[in-house]
Amino acid sequence: MKVCIVFDTLSGYQNKGGAEVQLEKTIEVLKKNNIEVVFYDNSPDTIISCDIVHFFKSLSWYWPIASFCIKHNKPYFVSSIFFITDKYNLVQFYIAKKTKLLGALTVSNIIRLWSNAAYVLPNTTSEESQILNYANARTSIVRNCIDEEYINAAVDKTLLPDKIKILKGNFVLNIGRIEERKNQLRLAIACEKLSIPLVLIGPNNKDNYYDKLMEFDNVIYLGEIWNTSVKKTIINECRLFALPSLLETPGIVAIEAKFLRKKIVITQEGIGTGYFDDYKEIQTINPHSENEIYSAIKNMLVETKESINEVEVPTYEKEIYKIVEFYNKCLNTNI
Template structure:
């Protein structure tokens, strides 16, 4: 089976979780008998593939998807979208609904997300299918926290946030929450997707904030950062559910995670939850997670069938979806 992967043109300028997911699919699907090609606009080769899988529903994506359906090729769309009746006014709902209607199957990362998408866009529930996110097996393997602390000369307690710096990731609220604990540093790792927003975070945080830039996803320093952190905090305004949080959890790092999105379907009662617009809630969740830091590192089993997630097993569901369309 041959599958062509495509996404919007700017996606890999500042890659985030969606792009890591795409590359993980590409890496692990061959073990399921799926040959993956990345779309090349100079040599598209559409008709050489059994399926086209498009990642994202960023504005304009519907035109590419419509062309695929005109060619008569089965289309799968990965949504990576958390939307509700209360927030749908923030999105081009008509265009996204058109894109989803074109798709033979829309892949979401949780049953919760599937239910929300079907309801908001008034589309049949059976159009949506869950493929849970996975974690690279290396994040489950122990690594010395000293590697990270020594590399960046970090000695005291710190809260870690890994992700693109932008309003949706909500780092500014995290900066404000941690002002109540000035002895605790905030370490930020990721691209500056919104430079003005990033500048506001750095200015308000002052010396309490350490911005380390981007670390490669396969870097041992990133794994060491999860091992070294006192708490990993994901205060996003929405998550589906956040690969960095899954990686931190796999490493056994105590975590404070947004309650908005599909996080509870993944983490169950193994993390502390926060409301992203409430500074006090963010601080309380961090303090709750900090209280567990002196104990042994938490279990890295998730609430999904009480097991560890890895890409190899997670993608069995995607292979089943592909087979049903060919």
């Protein structure tokens, strides 16, 4: 079997994040299952030579490529990586769904992309519900995961950066792109009120936002850390992991924090069910409320909850194999 991957590679890898990790791990598991993987290179012959086309993200400019797939009887899948909360996009999708303006709105191409896919593969129940609200699509949830490398990586305090060692575990940790969507500014304000250091890890996606964060005396920025053992050790060291993003689907790093049984404060936007339902050491918040972020962190820092010996987390080997099964089903039954 040969699969063609379509992905917004240039913009995605300018600041690598969860979508890129999901792509890489999917390809890794596909190859382990003897599936040949190629990237779309703007050549029609590349698509024609493949059995299946797989789009990552929901982007309007994918639709002409998807139309070509339909014309040449090439089934395609969409790992949607989609969730919207802003009024502008919500109105656009509503109009595209309810009126005959499909051709006039770019979001209509995303609706077409979903509606004609063999399968749309959202990460969460919230994402799935939003997609089905706009498109008549066949969906199946494939969850975000942590990989075997992270599970098996050593926790080694000698790997801690000096800036972390001196805190002796008394800090709140956030990992993600430095940008408005990740909402670190409200988090910094809450941590300042609580007189607790906030450690940030991730690429600087917006200089003026980064500059505002650096005005806080309690904020420590470590840059990007992709060494698995170092990252795991820092997560294990923190007192609380916070991800108050304006939306998450659901944030691979939050699952990694859950695996280490850390206390977590996380956004209510975009996650849905299936990731943290069984986890006691967590509190969800309205990411737009500074007071709610502050109160949640304060409560979680003082509360002592029942110890959890084991937690269940999804792994790529099992989740991505679902995609392999869908591929086979698609090719064998012409769905």
